Amino acid sequence: MAGERRILLVGLGLIGGSLAAALRAAGHRGEILACDRDSNEICLGQRMGLIDGGSTQLAALVPGASLIVLCVPVMAMQSVMAELAPLLEDDAVITDVGSTKGAIRDAALGVFGRMPPNLVLGHPIAGSEKSGVAASNPELYRDHKVILTPEPDSDVEAVARVAAMWSVCGAQLLSMSVARHDEVLARTSHLPHLLAFSLVDSLARQDERLEIFRYAAGGFRDFTRIAGSDPVMWRDVYLANRDAVLEALDEFEAGVARVRAAVTAGDGEAMLGIFTRASHARHYFNTLLKQTSYQTMEQQNVRYRALPGGQVQGRIRVPGDKSMSHRSIMLGALATGVTEVEGFLEGEDSLATLQAFRDMGVVIEGPHQGRVTIHGVGLNGLKQPPGPLYVGNSGTAMRLFAGLLAGQAFDTELTGDASLTKRPMDRVANPLREMGAVIDTADNGRPPLRIHGGQPLKGIRYEMPMASAQVKSCLLLAGLYAEGETRAIEPAPTRDHTERMLNGFGYKVERQGAEAWLNGGGSLEACPIDVPADISSATFFLVAAAITPGSDLVLEHVGINPTRIGVINILKAMGADLSVSNEREVGGEPVADLHIRYAPLKGIDIPEDQVPLAIDEFPALFIAAANAEGMTRLRGAEELRVKESDRIQVMADGLAQIGVEHEVVADGIDIRGGAYGGGLVDSHGDHRIAMAFSVAALRAQGEILIDDCANVATSFPNFVALAAEVGMQVENLGAVAPGQEAS
């Protein structure tokens, strides 16, 4: 950018003027000149300090220009190019800002006979309904996208120079083909402008137009603001991008026809479907897109400060279980009738599952403070989604979806985020194929999964090579659509949430030891689901109370599925005063209130049969061990080394920082309880380790600072608030340089 000796803007209006202003604000030193057919605009640009000079005549300005930016309306591009062609110098790079690209490429072909390699078309996705240089804004492009549409034989250096100019203005660069650009913009920009122009015009033609505008409320103003945009510019856009705009208009008219039919028929259910999909789509897709900012957030070091000496008292309910949140949506959608869900975990992954069912035509209201209402469509009522179903980072969702989609009458594609697309899916695709499903995967059995609909499925007896609740659940869901019996046999028992919830929805699943089976062809009946609080999240508070003298805490409505209660058994074996009361069953799952009071803990050899039942709970249990009298020994826990982090090593490093005596072995750790101090601990982005050391501070002799805590927000969004509610002193210090000592 520093090398551009002279930038020439042809057309000094809002877009050209803002470009000059942004370059100036970024400290661009080279000359900026402008050509405009209105000499007043040039004088104004000079007075505003945006340009060094200009003229209404191109010929005077082109010699010596290294970068020429065409900022005139789309239909003026061809005549400007024709005037420019004989004047161009060899090393000049040309670009434009036009809102459509196909017509401008055609104009270039008409003038130059081919696309010159030094002509790189572009479009800043930023603007306003104002026009003219007076409206120039140096911040217009900051954090906005600029799309470049280079050709295969575009000069690489020319592309880089155009990109550099926009980067200097703070813009984010994207690249796509001309045709794709025109299609995308027709839908996202040209169509909404057309609708706004047309709506305001049709209202303005009515007799009572004054009254209409007098009473127009916020909604009308929001919707019609863009109808104040420049008419010439927009006329040119519709002349230039006619075909893509007409296609977008056809889709829109079909949509209006659907709403019209629903209104005509008084079909409230259909309206609710359209409106819930729309009102959530906007929020949902923006969240997805913010993954860029989410990643930036993740890169930042979020630090917690946990102070010693807090209390642990009261009654709380921790967030809902994630596995059950997913399944409640899936089974609620496949049931007949309306399923009301409470305690739904509003995490990104469960929201992705919810959106996927909306995409398949299921009307889902909420989530609103953990409440979701699902208007079930029955086992055969799903509709083909308009595009691939996205399941975020959730391996559980992808594998469960694979099973239930294998039995549908339509084709589907399942995709996920970058890390999910690296995970193997053959472990579900292979047995589903044995049942008769037709599934394509990418290389090495990885996502995306393309599932061909309309395949008759047959039940199978499948001996699973590995113990996996996801594979078992996938097969049982496919089994709902299969002829005869589907039986999954595991080498060891795994979590049985799917079987229990199917039973809760009135679908008979039988179980014996490590075998589960069902017969296809039945139906699910809607039932209310109060998603149990997640025992893994409850664990941090159980340990907090167990180690803090004077504590007395009730954790309400916690899921105590037998496959998850290792933490209760282990804490009891260590001497914790923990009682389970108010036991009941919700949607087939056992839940209870857990009451815990302080009692001195003693070190134990953790029974190996409890290890799989408490696998996620060990970071917190290590803190219990650090506060127990004597030695606690863990063995048979190799799996802990391949979780979100090498949990044994990362916990050991943290224990070392605060002075807890311990020794790591290949499949476990020995921890000797005793007094310990404060210090700075790195959680390595592992949410459970961050929360475990927040709990450790209760008995520490100094404050504990914990780095890399951003992920706590995804698994346990209100952890810090609940900690404060019971009397712990944990504070989110926000972004701090990693490793920096306390100030």
Ligand code: NAP
């Ligand atoms: P604008 O404020 O009206 O500016 C266009 C300027 O170009 C006017 O000063 C116009 O002069 C001048 N001009 C027209 N024909 C010319 C010619 N043959 N030679 C020299 N100057 C000429 O419009 P704008 O909003 O900056 O839009 C410019 C371009 O940016 C368009 O291609 C548009 O599609 C694109 N764009 C606009 C937006 C937006 O939101 N505004 C966003 C992205 C891209 P007169 O006033 O005398 O006609």
